[in-house]
Amino acid sequence: MSSKPTEPRSRVVIRFAGDSGDGMQLTGDRFTSDTARLGNDLSTLPNFPAEIRAPAGTLPGVSSFQLHFADHDVLTPGDAPDVLVAMNPAALKANLSDLPRGATIIANTDEFSARNLAKVGYAANPLEDGSLDSWHLHSVALTSITLEALSAYGGLTRKEKERAKNMFALGLLSWMYTRPTEPTEVFLARKFADKPDILAANLAALRAGWNYGETTEDFTSSYAVAAAPMPAGTYRNITGNVALSLGLVAAAHRSGLPLVLGSYPITPASDILHTLAGLKRFGVTTLQAEDEIAGAGIALGASFGGALGVTTTSGPGLALKSETIGLAVSLELPMVIVDVQRGGPSTGLPTKTEQADLLQAMYGRNGESPVAVIAPQTPADCFDAAMDAVRMATVYRTPVIVLSDGYLANGSEPWPVPDVTDLPDLTVEFATEPNGVDAQGNPAFQPYLREPETLARPWAVPGTPGLEHRVGGIEKADVTGEISYDPENHDRMTRLRQAKIDGITVPDLDVDDPTGDARVLVLGWGSTYGPIAAAVRALRAGGAHVARAHLRHLSPMPANLGDVLRAYDAVVVPEMNLGQLAMLLRSRYLVDVQSHTAVRGQPFATTELGAVISQHLEEVST
Amino acid sequence: MSIELGMPRLSKRDFTSDQEVRWCPGCGDYVILAAVQSFLPELGVPKEDVVFVSGIGCSSRFPYYVQTYGMHSIHGRAPAIATGLATSRPDLHVYVVTGDGDALSIGGNHLIHALRRNVNLTILLFNNQIYGLTKGQYSPTSRVGQVTKSSPVGSVDQPFNPVSLALGAEATFVARVMESDRPLMMDILRAAHEHQGTALIEIYQNCPIFNDGAFDLIKDRTQQDARLVRLRAGEAIALGPQEARQVLVRTSQGGLEFVSVEHADPAAVVVHDPTLEDPSLAFALSRLDSPEMTHVPVGIFRSVSHPTYDQGVREQVSHAISTAGGPADDAALQSLLLGGDTWTVG
Ligand SMILES: Cc1ncc(C[n+]2csc(CCOP(=O)(O)OP(=O)(O)O)c2C)c(N)n1
Ligand code: SF4
Ligand SMILES: [Mg+2]
Numbered sequence: 001m002s003s004k005p006t007e008p009r010s011r012v013v014i015r016f017a018g019d020s021g022d023g024m025q026l027t028g029d030r031f032t033s034d035t036a037r038l039g040n041d042l043s044t045l046p047n048f049p050a051e052i053r054a055p056a057g058t059l060p061g062v063s064s065f066q067l068h069f070a071d072h073d074v075l076t077p078g079d080a081p082d083v084l085v086a087m088n089p090a091a092l093k094a095n096l097s098d099l100p101r102g103a104t105i106i107a108n109t110d111e112f113s114a115r116n117l118a119k120v121g122y123a124a125n126p127l128e129d130g131s132l133d134s135w136h137l138h139s140v141a142l143t144s145i146t147l148e149a150l151s152a153y154g155g156l157t158r159k160e161k162e163r164a165k166n167m168f169a170l171g172l173l174s175w176m177y178t179r180p181t182e183p184t185e186v187f188l189a190r191k192f193a194d195k196p197d198i199l200a201a202n203l204a205a206l207r208a209g210w211n212y213g214e215t216t217e218d219f220t221s222s223y224a225v226a227a228a229p230m231p232a233g234t235y236r237n238i239t240g241n242v243a244l245s246l247g248l249v250a251a252a253h254r255s256g257l258p259l260v261l262g263s264y265p266i267t268p269a270s271d272i273l274h275t276l277a278g279l280k281r282f283g284v285t286t287l288q289a290e291d292e293i294a295g296a297g298i299a300l301g302a303s304f305g306g307a308l309g310v311t312t313t314s315g316p317g318l319a320l321k322s323e324t325i326g327l328a329v330s331l332e333l334p335m336v337i338v339d340v341q342r343g344g345p346s347t348g349l350p351t352k353t354e355q356a357d358l359l360q361a362m363y364g365r366n367g368e369s370p371v372a373v374i375a376p377q378t379p380a381d382c383f384d385a386a387m388d389a390v391r392m393a394t395v396y397r398t399p400v401i402v403l404s405d406g407y408l409a410n411g412s413e414p415w416p417v418p419d420v421t422d423l424p425d426l427t428v429e430f431a432t433e434p435n436g437v438d439a440q441g442n443p444a445f446q447p448y449l450r451e452p453e454t455l456a457r458p459w460a461v462p463g464t465p466g467l468e469h470r471v472g473g474i475e476k477a478d479v480t481g482e483i484s485y486d487p488e489n490h491d492r493m494t495r496l497r498q499a500k501i502d503g504i505t506v507p508d509l510d511v512d513d514p515t516g517d518a519r520v521l522v523l524g525w526g527s528t529y530g531p532i533a534a535a536v537r538a539l540r541a542g543g544a545h546v547a548r549a550h551l552r553h554l555s556p557m558p559a560n561l562g563d564v565l566r567a568y569d570a571v572v573v574p575e576m577n578l579g580q581l582a583m584l585l586r587s588r589y590l591v592d593v594q595s596h597t598a599v600r601g602q603p604f605a606t607t608e609l610g611a612v613i614s615q616h617l618e619e620v621s622t
Numbered sequence: 623m624s625i626e627l628g629m630p631r632l633s634k635r636d637f638t639s640d641q642e643v644r645w646c647p648g649c650g651d652y653v654i655l656a657a658v659q660s661f662l663p664e665l666g667v668p669k670e671d672v673v674f675v676s677g678i679g680c681s682s683r684f685p686y687y688v689q690t691y692g693m694h695s696i697h698g699r700a701p702a703i704a705t706g707l708a709t710s711r712p713d714l715h716v717y718v719v720t721g722d723g724d725a726l727s728i729g730g731n732h733l734i735h736a737l738r739r740n741v742n743l744t745i746l747l748f749n750n751q752i753y754g755l756t757k758g759q760y761s762p763t764s765r766v767g768q769v770t771k772s773s774p775v776g777s778v779d780q781p782f783n784p785v786s787l788a789l790g791a792e793a794t795f796v797a798r799v800m801e802s803d804r805p806l807m808m809d810i811l812r813a814a815h816e817h818q819g820t821a822l823i824e825i826y827q828n829c830p831i832f833n834d835g836a837f838d839l840i841k842d843r844t845q846q847d848a849r850l851v852r853l854r855a856g857e858a859i860a861l862g863p864q865e866a867r868q869v870l871v872r873t874s875q876g877g878l879e880f881v882s883v884e885h886a887d888p889a890a891v892v893v894h895d896p897t898l899e900d901p902s903l904a905f906a907l908s909r910l911d912s913p914e915m916t917h918v919p920v921g922i923f924r925s926v927s928h929p930t931y932d933q934g935v936r937e938q939v940s941h942a943i944s945t946a947g948g949p950a951d952d953a954a955l956q957s958l959l960l961g962g963d964t965w966t967v968g
Binding site for chain 2: 253
């Protein structure tokens with residue numbers, strides 16, 4: 001432990017920023033793991049460029065990782081960092097505007113050469129010209145100290161040694177915030193098991209960073225953040241994409257169906273494909289398709305055969321899958337479509353987050369083609385949303401779209417790991433017997449004879465004797481499933497398909513209104529949960545009465561939603577699009593909800609939402 | 623081929639659904655349907671284990687008329703859907719029915735990828751060199767200059783040769799047959815059924831409404847002899863009536879050429895062998911029909927044994943399962959959920 005004084009802190013936000021090649025994501029991940037083990041609650045936000053390696057030292061090449069950890073329940077990755085680690089001038093320039101005055105900057109002086117400064121348009125060195133006087137600046141020659149610490153490692157090139165500087169930064173930050181480094185040491189030992197030289201260098205750099213904090217006078221004290229009171233349980237830190245993958249696997253396990261994924265790589269959804277491709281041991285089959293259309297087709301073909309067909313993508317891919325999803329609506333077969341939303345239109349902002357595919361998910365198909373739509377709220381919640389999507393798909397034999405987004409996908413938080421036996425039972429029963437009689441009175445199979453309660457049709461899979469039948473995208477006669485061009489039948493079938501989706505059981509909307517007399521309701525959906533809840537919490541701490549609710553089911557919407565909306569003088573709907581949910585609510589419930597929107601590729605800042613909500617609070621009280 | 627003991631012998635009627643067939647009178651699709659329905663009982667496979675997946679087009683209505691499982695899907699996508707089905711259900715016999723527009727235009731991407739992967743599917747490509755269902759526009763197999771509704775002064779598009787395309791896409795089984803040639807159709811269907819992997823069968827199909835007579839040059843008895851080349855494994859590739867017999871020889875330039883039997887160098891005569899690993903001869907054979915059906919080979923161009931995609935995929939899964947000591951139980955899932963890095967509160 002440190003010999004310098006340690007000061008308590010309630011919460012800290014750190015941002016590691018550097019060049020894409022500087023290993024900032026790994027540094028952030030490791031700091032997060034070590035922090036999670038200390039029992040802090042936390043939330044993370046990686047932010048990286050779309051280019052794999054943008055030119056070194058340039059603004060577009062900056063990659064960052066932000067972590068918010070606290071001795072209490074954390075809702076967002078934090079608006080403003082308390083500490084910025086800037087590995088080069090570009091990292092400083094790109095992030096300084098987010099840094100409140102008085103915050104700490106740790107800058108790698110070695111990279112602040114005239115050439116690097118010029119690359120990002122600094123006329124003078126900001127570390128020396130006094131322009132950073134209102135921040136706590138620690139100028140650390142990170143690269144050269146790392147090189148020096150590794151001088152004994154003759155077997156490594158200068159480049160290899162330099163690469164360990166992120167571990168030096170991690171060591172220094174670990175000292176500053178009294179984090180243990182042992183888990184990272186274990187991690188490195190595993191990662192570099194067959195590269196002993198590199199392992200030794202990384203361990204040495206990590207220790208050198210720690211020692212630097214401990215011994216130099218530049219750092220006078222370290223900080224401690226006590227564990228957050230969390231419900232009892234076993235926790236792990238998890239990103240949205242991993243949680244979603246595990247949710248699908250758990251749902252397949254609990255349904256007794258093999259999971260078949262058809263997918264085409266696309267940011268920020270590819271990690272789901274990667275994760276599931278590694279889970280063959282759980283009976284998971286992953287097919288990397290030739291395109292998104294084929295990915296959806298593979299999923300639907302597998303579902304027809306009695307598997308749990310899943311396809312994962314982002315907005316552009318969802319567009320390509322539309323026609324196949326429409327076919328699934330018509331075939332009334334289970335299918336789960338995951339859309340990890342990113343900035344659009346077109347290629348848009350591949351690595352940034354947005355919620356602008358809501359209307360595409362709801363309506364982006366030809367004809368009346370309703371599907372179920374569910375949106376997870378936090379990274380860990382992606383697990384439950386995936387399981388619920390599988391429930392709806394299999395019980396109601398319908399495509400279900402899961403709307404995650406880039407923020408949930410890559411962000412992480414602690415997750416109380418559920419007990420497998422407590423997970424919902426999703427057992428599926430296939431049709432095995434004829435369910436009707438034909439015109440001659442002989443037993444016959446009627447593929448579109450619905451269960452009265454769910455309006456689901458039987459799932460009769462090929463290989464079942466006596467139930468041979470044909471399905472297709474042409475309109476089918478009610479009950480018999482034969483081709484039908486009868487206008488009355490089409491009208492009936494269209495309404496039945498809609499009624500089936502409308503009848504999916506979803507829980508009522510929960511409203512959080514501690515005083516019970518709020519006049520303003522803030523309603524969100526998807527990944528805005530954290531920022532909205534944090535903003536509302538801050539306002540309440542200042543005495544405001546404000547209610548909050550979050551829509552998880554977008555289709556069908558909860559039965560009490562209209563009543564909830566009408567119970568408030570003002571309903572504020574923040575969204576990372578130009579008001580898509582607001583439009584749906586206005587048209588459906590005739591309530592003039594107040595839309596607040598932004599599409600900057602980043603989650604809402606708590607302060608921004610706080611200001612917007614305050615304004616509505618004021619308007620209502622005058 | 624698996625003949626299940628004790629299974630009642632099925633007949634063509636067992637494979638005929640109760641749906642009224644709605645193709646135009648005289649459409650070649652009827653002939654193909656009848657051939658397939660007569661062939662299916664021969665497989666000795668229960669009808670519940672057979673699935674027909676089709677795209678969109680006149681030809682793609684086919685599944686409705688066969689009393690098996692079936693899916694009439696969307697335009698061009700049947701190979702992708704069938705890939706998902708065949709990969710997850712090795713016990714099924716999966717057929718894809720598609721047209722020249724469905725397979726080669728909108729669905730070209732899925733077709734070539736199914737072929738290169740070698741998924742265990744039999745693809746019946748009904749080639750009528752026209753878009754039938756949409757009432758007669760030129761297709762990717764229409765002749766240059768073909769006058770259709772959408773090419774009133776003749777199509778400018780260079781057509782695909784489906785056999786050449788399939789061979790170029792790494793197909794392991796490629797055949798061609800005339801709709802009316804029932805015996806050859808039966809032989810090919812049988813061979814395709816036994817083939818492990820994707821089998822592509824191009825079926826020349828007449829559309830009497832929008833492209834009547836497209837294949838008359840090889841249907842017409844007087845023309846047929848000089849044009850139709852029957853590919854028979856182990857036999858010299860030959861053409862014409864006994865009195866004017868020609869055989870196929872390799873030219874000194876590396877090409878192929880028909881010459882009269884008397885003038886043929888016996889060492890240069892091409893003996894058909896669809897099992898050659900090198901597809902170049904099969905490809906050269908597929909080019910004999912240009913231009914304008916000069917010589918049209920029918921029969922099996924290529925039939926080689928390669929690992930199948932679906933089997934490879936399943937083996938990876940079953941290997942992972944057996945290495946882990948059997949299917950995942952609750953405990954295995956629990957440890958997956960926990961991951962490698964947990965901490966406990968309370
Ligand atoms: C996405 C889409 N685009 C276009 C169509 C219209 N369409 C239906 S069938 C067809 C062409 C069919 O031609 P082919 O595959 O040769 O089948 P045929 O009718 O000749 O048997 C077209 C263009 C459609 N159904 N779906
Ligand atoms: S349009 Fe042509 S292909 Fe279609 S059913 Fe009629 S004859 Fe057959
Ligand atoms: Mg056609």
